[in-house]
Amino acid sequence: MNKKIILILLMFPILLISQTEKKQDVWEPFKFFIGTWEGKGEGKSGVSKVTKEFQFVLNGKYLRMITKANFEPQEKNPKGEVHEDFGYISYDRSRKKFVFRQFHIEGFINQYVLDSISEDGKTIRWVSEKMENAPPSWKVELIYTIKDDNTLEESFNLGMPNRNFECFNLNLLKRQK
Numbered sequence: 357m358n359k360k361i362i363l364i365l366l367m368f369p370i371l372l373i374s375q376t377e378k379k380q381d382v383w384e385p386f387k388f389f390i391g392t393w394e395g396k397g398e399g400k401s402g403v404s405k406v407t408k409e410f411q412f413v414l415n416g417k418y419l420r421m422i423t424k425a426n427f428e429p430q431e432k433n434p435k436g437e438v439h440e441d442f443g444y445i446s447y448d449r450s451r452k453k454f455v456f457r458q459f460h461i462e463g464f465i466n467q468y469v470l471d472s473i474s475e476d477g478k479t480i481r482w483v484s485e486k487m488e489n490a491p492p493s494w495k496v497e498l499i500y501t502i503k504d505d506n507t508l509e510e511s512f513n514l515g516m517p518n519r520n521f522e523c524f525n526l527n528l529l530k531r532q533k
Contacts, residue, residue, distance in 0.1 A: 382447050382454075383412070385473050385480065386419055389500070392532040393508060399525030401437060402430040406527050408510075419445040421458075425527075456482055456498075463489045466496050478502040493517040506531040 389410040397404040404425040427437040443458035454470035468482035484496040495515040508529045513521035
């Protein structure tokens, strides 16, 4: 009986420490993005007005992103163009990595893996690991850069075979209140 009491007394501090340790929130680097953003874009498809929304869904297990870009008419595309995409970021516990699946109105599906987060947490880089309905040798890089508390830059970059990534579209977005 005394051995049981001694064992319980020895284990009690360990149980207290494990209860008071704050579990790290894997979603912390992405909380900045939550909300609605609007701004301008520029790139291969021309100049656009962009809206983007980030929201946690399904009990906070996924981060959903919805984008709509209205491209102005231009010589190559006199009617203009509307681009839409949506995506979900999930945390793959087995790989201990974030995965971002992005579905485009044009039929492309990009699956990215989180490549890096800068030391200051202001630059997040995704790199495609799989693409559907695109030439097999293409790759995509998506970079989010936090400019200030209410400004976000998004760079969508394409990599062709034997070439470095080139900016396809650059968006500068402002947080909406």
